[in-house]
Amino acid sequence: xxxxxxxxxxxxxxxxxxxxxxGLYRAHAATVARWAAHLGGPxxxxxxxxxxxxxxxxxxxxxxxxxxxxxxxxxxxxxxxVRGGRRRERLRRWLDFVRRADVERSLSPPRLTPVEELExxxxxxxxxxxxxxxxxxxxxxxxxxxxxxxxxxxxxALTGIKLATVWVHLHRARALFLAEMNRDLGEPx
Amino acid sequence: MNLQRWTxxxxxxxxxxxxxxxxxxxxxxxxxxxxxxxxxxxxxxDRLPDEHxxxxxxxxxRFSLAVVLFLSGGGVVMSATLLGRWAPFRRAPATAAxxxxxxxxxxxxAAALAMPATAVVTAPAPLVPPMQPLRRAxxxxxxxxxxxxxxxxxxxxxxxxxxxxxSAIAEEAALVGAALRRLREQRDPAxxxxxxxxxxxxxxxxxxxxxxxxxxxxxxxxxxxEHGRxxxxxxQHAPRPSGRGRxxxxxxxxxxxxxxxxxxxxxxxxxxxxxxxISDGVTERALYGRAACRARLGAGDDARADLExxxxxxxxxxxxxxxxxxxxx
Numbered sequence: 001x002x003x004x005x006x007x008x009x010x011x012x013x014x015x016x017x018x019x020x021x022x023g024l025y026r027a028h029a030a031t032v033a034r035w036a037a038h039l040g041g042p043x044x045x046x047x048x049x050x051x052x053x054x055x056x057x058x059x060x061x062x063x064x065x066x067x068x069x070x071x072x073x074x075x076x077x078x079x080x081x082v083r084g085g086r087r088r089e090r091l092r093r094w095l096d097f098v099r100r101a102d103v104e105r106s107l108s109p110p111r112l113t114p115v116e117e118l119e120x121x122x123x124x125x126x127x128x129x130x131x132x133x134x135x136x137x138x139x140x141x142x143x144x145x146x147x148x149x150x151x152x153x154x155x156x157a158l159t160g161i162k163l164a165t166v167w168v169h170l171h172r173a174r175a176l177f178l179a180e181m182n183r184d185l186g187e188p189x
Numbered sequence: 190m191n192l193q194r195w196t197x198x199x200x201x202x203x204x205x206x207x208x209x210x211x212x213x214x215x216x217x218x219x220x221x222x223x224x225x226x227x228x229x230x231x232x233x234x235d236r237l238p239d240e241h242x243x244x245x246x247x248x249x250x251r252f253s254l255a256v257v258l259f260l261s262g263g264g265v266v267m268s269a270t271l272l273g274r275w276a277p278f279r280r281a282p283a284t285a286a287x288x289x290x291x292x293x294x295x296x297x298x299a300a301a302l303a304m305p306a307t308a309v310v311t312a313p314a315p316l317v318p319p320m321q322p323l324r325r326a327x328x329x330x331x332x333x334x335x336x337x338x339x340x341x342x343x344x345x346x347x348x349x350x351x352x353x354x355x356s357a358i359a360e361e362a363a364l365v366g367a368a369l370r371r372l373r374e375q376r377d378p379a380x381x382x383x384x385x386x387x388x389x390x391x392x393x394x395x396x397x398x399x400x401x402x403x404x405x406x407x408x409x410x411x412x413x414x415e416h417g418r419x420x421x422x423x424x425q426h427a428p429r430p431s432g433r434g435r436x437x438x439x440x441x442x443x444x445x446x447x448x449x450x451x452x453x454x455x456x457x458x459x460x461x462x463x464x465x466x467i468s469d470g471v472t473e474r475a476l477y478g479r480a481a482c483r484a485r486l487g488a489g490d491d492a493r494a495d496l497e498x499x500x501x502x503x504x505x506x507x508x509x510x511x512x513x514x515x516x517x518x
Contacts, residue, residue, distance in 0.1 A: 029230050037224035046224045051233045123218035146196045146216045178208050
């Protein structure tokens with residue numbers, strides 16, 4: 001197993017050992033799961049997403065040349081997979097498919113669930129309802145800043161956009177989020 | 190640049206009128222520290238080497254294929270009609286029974302968290318009487334081999350009960366989907382139940398989505414506080430302790446425990462805990478629920494063993510404080 005640090009940059013032909021799928025999985029699977037959960041929201045099947053991400057990683061690993069940091073590379077794959085998952089979810093809803101996952105998730109008897117858990121679930125649903133109305137570039141920086149608690153520099157490194165752009169997007173995202181949230185809560189913005 | 194996170198604002202600053210404070214509160218609740226536990230991650234890892242499925246395009250491909258088949262099917266029927274080859278169909282109507290339509294299996298289970306009733310833990314109750322026969326909420330399904338006499342109307346020739354065609358399944362899906370939306374998005378369990386009644390009236394015999402309809406009905410009943418009816422429904426259709434049935438079985442165990450039917454609840458929890466390689470939210474509920482039931486039935490040593498196992502297996506579990514407190518006593 002190759003245990004890579006989050007900021008380690010492996011190179012295929014350089015001095016650092018080429019990463020293996022197994023090593024990458026062990027070092028980064030939990031982080032990928034957290035990214036997926038935060039980017040996708042409550043409707044995303046995180047287990048599916050992590051699996052799909054590492055299938056892509058396994059397929060593309062030989063092509064990885066180390067131009068980007070491994071975390072940036074993984075993050076971009078995760079983002080693409082999550083975006084695909086969200087698109088499929090929207091398509092399913094459009095086709096009026098019965099969402100079995102929703103049925104399952106909803107099975108917990110409300111009376112048996114603690115109030116905090118219920119509030120948490122409702123808040124999460126509201127947050128992602130609002131986030132879904134934001135453009136992808138705004139949604140992304142807001143999620144990474146507020147939920148992943150990354151700094152502007154870290155967001156820039158992970159997403160590959162300029163630091164100044166990160167701050168611009170973040171300001172815009174926050175304003176839009178507040179406006180949409182107030183609209184959802186029926187309050188003047 | 191130094192920008193303070195909304196999620197980093199102290200809760201004391203939040204008030205009803207402070208939009209940023211409220212946003213911070215909502216976003217804080219949306220933070221997920223560990224979306225998947227170690228065993229789930231290990232499970233994904235195990236499936237990685239020999240599984241290569243093109244998931245992202247699957248639904249699109251399936252839909253495109255359905256459209257192509259539909260169009261080509263229509264073309265065949267039209268050609269046959271125009272060529273006058275439709276006579277065999279008119280002379281000999283098909284009598285073979287249609288293959289039963291079953292819902293496609295779930296890709297994955299979805300873990301959900303819930304907890305057994307507090308009363309289960311704190312209020313010991315007497316032993317439970319044997320389960321009473323329950324009234325059926327909907328018309329009973331025909332059971333093979335059951336010598337129940339049928340009314341005349343049900344002895345009509347097969348042609349009288351049309352098989353569910355694609356359009357019937359689509360209608361059924363739309364109806365169940367509408368009930369789900371009514372329940373979850375509009376928070377109207379009574380409205381959802383009305384739609385489900387309509388579903389049962391129209392598709393009770395042939396419904397391909399009767400499982401989903403039943404599951405939705407259980408949730409609607411629970412939201413209305415109709416726990417007795419929800420439990421009766423779960424009693425009628427015993428969920429299996431695998432896949433999507435695990436969640437249902439855990440709910441049934443908790444409802445049975447809450448209804449002072451601990452012996453039956455124990456059977457549900459035991460079934461869920463049979464596979465000790467699974468360690469998810471349902472397992473957590475089952476282990477804690479079993480401890481509570483055992484304590485209630487006077488099996489103190491067994492209850493203690495379950496609580497000790499719970500603390501070891503779920504050190505950050507939602508009942509861990511209570512489990513520790515119980516063990517300390």
